[in-house]
Amino acid sequence: MxxxxxxxxxxxxxxxxxxxxxxxxxxxxxxxxxxxxxxxxxxxxxxxxxxxxxxxxxxxxxxxxxxxxxxxxxxxxxxxxxxxxxxxxxxxxxxxxxxxxxxxxxxxxxxxxxxxxxxxxxxxxxxxxxxxxxxxxxxxxxxxxxxxxxxxxxxxxxxxxxxxxxxxxxxxxxxxxxxxxxxxxxxxxxxxxxxxxxxxxxxxxxxxxxxxxxxxxxxxxxxxxxxxxxxxxxxxxxxxxxGGNDPAILLDDADPVRITEKLFWSAFENNGQVCSAVKRVYAPASRYDDVVESLAAFAGSRVVGPGAAAGTDLGPLNNEPQFTRVRELVGDALTKGARAASGGTALERPGYFFAPTILADLDDGFRVVGEEQFGPVLPVVRYEDVDEVVRQVNASRYGLTGSVWSGDPDRADRVARELDAGTVFVNTHLALQPNQPFGGAKWSGIGVENGIAGLHGFSEPQVIHRAPGA
The missing domain is CATH 3.40.605.10 (Aldehyde Dehydrogenase; Chain A, domain 1)
Incomplete structure (x- = not known):
């Protein structure tokens, strides 16, 4: 040892x-x-x-x-x-x-x-x-x-x-x-x-x-x-x-079934312990029930277990303080009227295991929506007006990433450009690349990593001015 x-x-x-x-x-x-x-x-x-x-x-x-x-x-x-x-x-x-x-x-x-x-x-x-x-x-x-x-x-x-x-x-x-x-x-x-x-x-x-x-x-x-x-x-x-409290905004022409798997893993990659993962989903009222049902069904079919075990989809949370925080945020939401469409509880076994959780029937006033969970928890918020959602999202102190999902990429692109975040994805999320600058607005950070801009963060510019003939 x-x-x-x-x-x-x-x-x-x-x-x-x-x-x-x-x-x-x-x-x-x-x-x-x-x-x-x-x-x-x-x-x-x-x-x-x-x-x-x-x-x-x-x-x-x-x-x-x-x-x-x-x-x-x-x-x-x-x-x-x-x-x-x-x-x-x-x-x-x-x-x-x-x-x-x-x-x-x-x-x-x-x-x-x-x-x-x-x-x-x-x-x-x-x-x-x-x-x-x-x-x-x-x-x-x-x-x-x-x-x-x-x-x-x-x-x-x-x-x-x-x-x-x-x-x-x-x-x-x-x-x-x-x-x-x-x-x-x-x-x-x-x-x-x-x-x-x-x-x-x-x-x-x-x-x-x-x-x-x-x-x-x-x-x-x-x-x-x-x-x-x-x-x-x-x-x-x-x-x-x-940190980030990264939103995924689903427009009313997004197909819940078609995007479920990609949306789920955008939130639950590394058991949700990703700064730029989806932390909250905003679904239009006309599609809300379908979105919740589809995400919950997919979450319920995931295998939770030790990372070294064959077939494991989701491992444990990394440490006891984070495990306690996730349990607290979910418990607070359920106490105040949210519904666990899937999961909602810690698993009765050694280690820091928590069931993949989809929360419904809640709004921006819930802590689990307004704060970064950093765990296997995804709240789904119903909305009527996309402009109001953009206003709510931009009111957050965080601004790391976000995403907009739609059957019309150009429409999603227009909404994406209204978000106050360092990176906004269209019809995807967590698509990070070494050539792509990564940084946050507001409380999500100062400066950027990756790409040429990230390289320049490790140096200072120096001007060399040579006179004629020098």
Missing amino acids: NDYVMTIDGRPAETAGTFDVLDPATGEVFAQAPNCTPAQLDAAMEAAERAWARWRREGLSVRRKALLDARRILDDHAGELAELLTREQGKPAREAAEEITDAQAWFTYYAEVEDPPQILQDDDSARVEIVRKPLGVVAAITPWNYPLTLASWKLAPALLAGNTVVLKPSPYTPLATLRFGRLLSDALPPGVVNVVSGKDPLGAWMTAHPVPRKISFTGSVATGKLVAAAAAADLKRTTLEL
């Missing part, structure tokens, strides 16, 4: 202190992870700072090769890493394998993307161009829902831009990331990527540390505000990808 170590300056770093890692399918401890000390964090930051002096000057071809090596490592060790993900996160083996594939796609994209200098002027009076300069050391903090995918969202562009990284996974899911850090040490110069783990207050130490020039954080709104406040004292650059 003590085979997991941190990576600092390219070497394994053990700690005297450890913390428990639980299997969410049983609720029992199955491993110990290292608990980083302040001195070890200083060592990781100093190693990253030393490495940056060299890494920033490496040619682009060297950095591209490093990203391709990272992709190869993920491929060579896919089985091992996926098994760890299932064990510590709870997701079905199929989804764990997909997470490894997704992480590879991000490393591949950034290994191949082109971002040449921008020439503003080149004539007899001057040559003016914009180049991008790396920021320095990046402190990257990832959540427990997609440990390796979201690590790749940060590592790949940060390294390509010429930065070095100190990466901290969630204490609920540290193991696959720790293992990946050890594997990366064979492909990168010492100190370029350092991986530390620990319980609170390790994240706070990282954001307040004087070395990093950039904080890239994915997590809750409450913690994101603390990160922003800590970074402000030193004017660190930040990218904050925070």
